Amino acid sequence: MEMFQLKVTAIREVAAGIHEYTLSDPEGGDLPAFTPGAHIHVAVPSGGTRQYSLLNDPAERSAYRIAIKLEAEGKGGSTSFIAATAAGDSVEVSAPVNDFELRGDGERIVLIAGGIGITPILSMAQYLLRTAAKPFEMIYLTREPGQTAYLDEVVNGPLAPHVTLHHDMGDPANSLDLAALLAEQNGAVLYCCGPTGLLHAVRAASQHWERGSVRFEDFGTTPAAPAEDEDGFQVRLEGGDQSYWVPEDKSILDVLNEAGLDMPSSCESGTCGTCRMRLVEGEADHRDLVLFDDEMDDSIIICCSRAKSREITIGFPA
Template identity: 50%
Template sequence: MSTTPTVMSLRVAVAEPAARGIQRFELRHPEGAELPAFTAGAHIRIKTPGGAMRQYSLSNDPAERDRYVIAVKREGNGRGGSLSLVDGVRAGALVEVGAPENLFELDAKAKSFILIAGGIGITPMMAMARHLLAEGTRKFKLCYLTRDAESSAFLDELRGPDFAPHVTVHHDQGDPGNAFDLWPLLEKPGSAAGQHVYCCGPTPLMDAVRDMTGHWPASAVHFESFGGDTKPHADDQPFEVRLEHSGRTYEVPVGVSILDALRLEGVHVPSSCESGTCGSCKTRLLEGEADHRDLVLLDEEKADHIMVCVSRAKTPCLVLDL
């Protein structure tokens, strides 16, 4: 019986601009073998040249078994993963890739869909739209909201004859007063008709959709976050972590995660997504107060646990059960 490999070494067949600040990567097996199957909404984890693992949504047709296609936004004020990938990976390179996972899957019982994408949040929606077009039995409406045409990936394809009848593209030009009005789409709950909402994009967009779908059944509204609060805050300060088992203390500078600070010192902590979404790096917190920035911990866990991939400290020192 064959098994799906946990990590694969794939070749970058294409690395090219998809829009301003966005790079498109096409990954294939070096020997031309089939890749593990995926479903619309799935993501893969990629090891960047800097050593960090980052997850990116697959945007190509799930029926394809010869390639994975992702689009990566170059985040200048992020934690360096996207910079490392966009600036450091060219066509022909080999990258370590995890098998596809899906936490944002289309509901099999849904009869129609409203897909709402903001910015780079279009990536999983492209796979969904391709799948639904090929399926041909369930209706969908895709709203793609961006700042301007130059920063919009997949724009030419979405304006083509296959997608155009299903797609609305809106550019706000950076003016909040020019935001697209989603209320007419969401005013009437579509649950009785089997309609589901899927939203992926920046936090303000997802918060707005949450507010406008408060009268929808929770089971009919789905969100895909880019991860926890991974960007540095203006008031971030360096702090220390002390490892209970060894007694050693390490400094965590501004802009560096606890996980990366420990990794640089040769201390291994299990990790996977490195974006505060998977729970792999959950660590017992013995002393100190954490500044939680993940999407995993329950309220009752926050006093004595921390996700070391994204969270920081509110006190000068955290003591970890490591």
């Protein structure tokens, strides 16, 4: 992945434990264009890169703005970046990539954000407000006001007439009634970003919506379900003689790529469907947000789903 250097020109805390970074060209030039929902890869001091959504309006070409939540129980990427990065520093980033693109279909747009998932949703909302491309509404769900990034902007700024803000104060009994909210589709297309629990709740509440009209991005803030296959399982490609062992700490996608098969993938979180394969034999443990109930008998998303049987056979889509 090709990376380039940007300068941190501003830092501000936008909620408890959430810091916004403005990244600009050191020479003051325009940055590569991006579309609403895009993210960049950012090198972090602890090693490797992390993906962060661009939260500003794509019309703003002078800077990329990202918000990073301090994840004390994460892998150290956010902690190391927040601790070590100051205004004036250089950071290494990639060109923007978009696995969560705001498309032109639908009569209206519903945006749902949970917690730090506000970042790509905020970019989408600013774009829709500026262009008047579609009627839209934004639902923003957080635990409490102090943990709500961009609270003042969404309550008092130009977006306010379009925003429903809901705090559950940490009590599931205070959760927003998503089933009632999504009871009628009425020509809408829905974009949802947030923790895995919210995505599953939205998926359940929108099962009756037209296929392809509900799109997700997962910030991975909810721990993945533990593997039921503690010893792993075998995966076989249809028509081949070789089987591959999938241990509990790797995905089917990881194993097949390591075997040199170069499988198609994009989000690697079970939200985009790029790595969808046919399920030929065996029983799958579905963990994605792509497949509808009637597709689960003969399809599998290999970046996140696993096997309940000791062996499964998969094949490329027809």
